[in-house]
Amino acid sequence: xNKVFLIGRLSKEPELRYTQSGKAVCSxxxxxxxxxxxxxxxxxxxxxxxxxxxxxxxxxxxxxxxGRKISxxxxxxxRSYNAQDGTKRYxxxxxxxxxxxxxxxxxxxxxxxxxxxFGGTPVPDDDIPF
Numbered sequence: 001x002n003k004v005f006l007i008g009r010l011s012k013e014p015e016l017r018y019t020q021s022g023k024a025v026c027s028x029x030x031x032x033x034x035x036x037x038x039x040x041x042x043x044x045x046x047x048x049x050x051x052x053x054x055x056x057x058x059x060x061x062x063x064x065x066x067g068r069k070i071s072x073x074x075x076x077x078x079r080s081y082n083a084q085d086g087t088k089r090y091x092x093x094x095x096x097x098x099x100x101x102x103x104x105x106x107x108x109x110x111x112x113x114x115x116x117x118f119g120g121t122p123v124p125d126d127d128i129p130f
Contacts, residue, residue: 002075004094008032009069016061026057052096073098
């Protein structure tokens with residue numbers, strides 16, 4: 001089974017690009033905290049490269065920025081290519097299938113947004129019946 005669940009903060013701005021066929025792909029880097037290894041050692045993090053395709057990728061690129069806390073669910077992918085110097089290079093990344101925004105929008109934007117695959121529209125507090 002190839003299943004990955006991550007919670008962390010974006011370590012850089014999302015990068016949205018399009019394939020030659022017009023499909024959106026968004027690259028993000030997720031800083032995921034590690035548990036403390038021992039006394040005297042400060043916090044550390046792993047920086048995990050992730051990609052998100054299609055409408056979800058566009059939603060991530062259009063609604064998130066560096067520092068936002070998110071969760072990513074997906075699968076681990078390893079791919080390779082030949083570099084210009086002739087060496088074979090490997091890339092390990094998470095291909096995200098679901099992304100949840102876990103913190104409030106900057107500038108007092110209210111409740112967390114959950115795109116759940118397609119980018120949701122936040123509901124104003126006045127429209128909530130309770």
